[in-house]
Amino acid sequence: MIKNIIFDLGNVLLSFKPNEFLLKFTNDKEYIDQFVLKVTRSKTWLELDRGVESLENARNIFLSKYPQEKDFIELFFDQWMDMLTPIEENIEILEEINKLGYQSYILSNFIKETFSYVNSKYSFFSLFDGQIISGVENIIKPEKAIYELLLHRYNLIPEESLFIDDILFFLKPAKKLGMKTIWNRPETDLREELKKLDILP
Numbered sequence: 001m002i003k004n005i006i007f008d009l010g011n012v013l014l015s016f017k018p019n020e021f022l023l024k025f026t027n028d029k030e031y032i033d034q035f036v037l038k039v040t041r042s043k044t045w046l047e048l049d050r051g052v053e054s055l056e057n058a059r060n061i062f063l064s065k066y067p068q069e070k071d072f073i074e075l076f077f078d079q080w081m082d083m084l085t086p087i088e089e090n091i092e093i094l095e096e097i098n099k100l101g102y103q104s105y106i107l108s109n110f111i112k113e114t115f116s117y118v119n120s121k122y123s124f125f126s127l128f129d130g131q132i133i134s135g136v137e138n139i140i141k142p143e144k145a146i147y148e149l150l151l152h153r154y155n156l157i158p159e160e161s162l163f164i165d166d167i168l169f170f171l172k173p174a175k176k177l178g179m180k181t182i183w184n185r186p187e188t189d190l191r192e193e194l195k196k197l198d199i200l201p
């Protein structure tokens with residue numbers, strides 16, 4: 001029987017669409033696609049997720065690496081935290097599972113400073129029974145240690161735990177440890193999936 005529901009943040013509870021935001025400032029979609037990949041798929045971004053780099057340093061690293069793109073780098077670093085917005089239908093699900101008596105947790109690759117920001121901005125964070133944030137713990141998914149940390153810190157039995165993530169790759173270690181998983185793709189109806197598992201009525 002499932003007792004614990006563990007949520008990823010990005011693209012499960014918080015939407016992150018930097019491309020849409022930046023396209024308000026240019027019509028060059030190709031440039032923006034490249035720009036966003038360059039920033040968010042970089043080694044520096046991984047170091048932010050792991051909590052070994054600060055946002056201020058990261059901004060400076062990008063500015064010195066791509067001086068000709070100063071405007072977009074500044075725009076991105078000034079505003080990107082506000083590009084993270086709640087996915088309302090999934091927040092409703094979180095509220096419902098709380099009322100039904102399940103424990104809920106966060107397991108997310110997320111930048112420490114950004115977590116503080118969204119945590120104080122959105123009230124739904126008070127619903128969780130615990131959280132493992134990569135930038136705080138200095139380990140990232142899909143490293144096995146971050147899943148084990150979650151289980152140990154909160155005394156969770158893997159077989160009683162369900163993990164929801166939008167990246168298939170991040171579900172594998174959870175599955176290996178015995179947890180149930182839901183791959184939350186853009187076309188996934190999370191409510192339906194939770195009904196199938198008898199978690200929601």
Ligand SMILES: [Mg+2]
Pocket residue numbers: 008009010011012165166167
């Ligand atoms: Mg995600």
